Amino acid sequence: MAPPPARDAVREAPCPVCRHSITIADFDVDRGEIFACSACGVELELLGFDPLRLAAAAPVEDEDA
Numbered sequence: 001m002a003p004p005p006a007r008d009a010v011r012e013a014p015c016p017v018c019r020h021s022i023t024i025a026d027f028d029v030d031r032g033e034i035f036a037c038s039a040c041g042v043e044l045e046l047l048g049f050d051p052l053r054l055a056a057a058a059p060v061e062d063e064d065a
């Protein structure tokens with residue numbers, strides 16, 4: 001089993017669409033969850049915590065390559 005992600009650390013990543021710096025702690029999301037960018041409103045999927053990775057959830061491009 002994989003260890004749970006460290007939830008006590010503030011983790012930030014740029015929005016893949018608008019590059020707004022998103023602080024994951026503000027959303028309190030888990031891996032695989034969908035949330036909206038606070039700046040541009042695009043739906044983002046949290047791909048992982050280490051390193052922190054975000055991807056646009058809209059079926060336009062697969063940036064997980």
Ligand SMILES: [Zn+2]
Pocket residue numbers: 015016017018019020037038039040041042
């Ligand atoms: Zn954005």
